[in-house]
Amino acid sequence: MTGQVRTVDGRVAGRRGQATRQKLLDCLSEMLSSSPYRDVKVIDVARRAGTSPATFYQYFPDVEGAVLELAEEMAAESGGLTALVEGRSWAGRAGWQTAQELVDGFLEFWRRHDAILRVVDLGAAEGDKRFYKIRMKVLNAVNTSLADSVAELQSKGRIDKDVNPGAVAGALVAMLAAVASHQKGFSSWGVKQAELKPNLALLVHLGVTGRKPTK
Template sequence: MTINTTGPAVAVDGRIVGDRALATRQRLADALSHLLSSQPFRDIKVIDIARQAGTSPATFYQYFSSVEDALQLVAHHVIQESSQLTSDTAGAEGIGGMTDARQVVDRLFGFWQTHQAVIRAIDAKAAEGDERFVEVRNQLLSAAGTPLDRAMERQGLSARSAMRPRVLAGALVTLLASAATHESGFAAWGTRDELRDCLASLLVNCIKAA
């Protein structure tokens, strides 16, 4: 995954640096993304990132104080990409049938799979209680859940149910995200399509029953 950074590059000491340094910072972020696709975040060291980027640890420390800081930049890119998830699922406003619900499931699963290496690292740091990555995960879930929230409001759920649409949307999207993260492990119970159809059915039934 290519990391597109925006704005001026800022060194650890606070200096705003130019385009060449911005390219170096981006190369370091790209290197971390590449490494995440093949090994756990906890095993990645500064020297690994520097070597992958074709530079030195000293250069890494000009832009990041730790590997976690570099992960924050990578995670920021994923958050930016999540805006397309919100717009892509805007058609979910008519959820009520299996076709619409399955599209919602497929779009979320597609996003999670595209960014699975980074999301896995975000989840690991969030599970450790790192508030920076707890916030990142919350932002990703919010982006994924917003279309469901809007869909339920448009269908009048807020007017006919004591359950707040945002709460139900949050519960459902958390379930979907967890299933997307562990989709490969579902092979012991059934096929990928069966899993996604089951989740789509849950979406429809939960919204109808609320």
């Protein structure tokens, strides 16, 4: 129901047009990976795509508009993250495995989309509702399932009543996102990639179940 892809001036884009549009998006994506967001200019993206700035403005209102498009593509993919939590057991050894796979999958997703996620994070932190909504969509893919798991354990009396499942899940997800964004930062604390993951999994397990995992 998204309707057809349209140019800024209202025409519907045909096959060739969509191709250029996509090429512009791809090049923008590359630029985001290789240079600071603040320095990404329309003219550079256009040049890299072998076209002119005017063409860019035919498909996007500005750089931010195109970035939003990329972000939405990324958010559409984020649904797959749900599988990392939904229907998984948090009991015993299975619980430890769930935690490990969640951490692994999450970090991998973030690594794959780190450039665009940086920008989304910034936009959201700056209070831009559009970015904020996209960030929400990505995190929700994990968050609601995680909160449900906590709530379920809580209803069985295995977690204190005054724990707020949404808050705990949200904080854990935020932690994963933050660590993923700054993975390099840990190496200068003398923490290696490989060591990081099990420790994150430990924290996730502790947060969700309130207990240490049985390994």
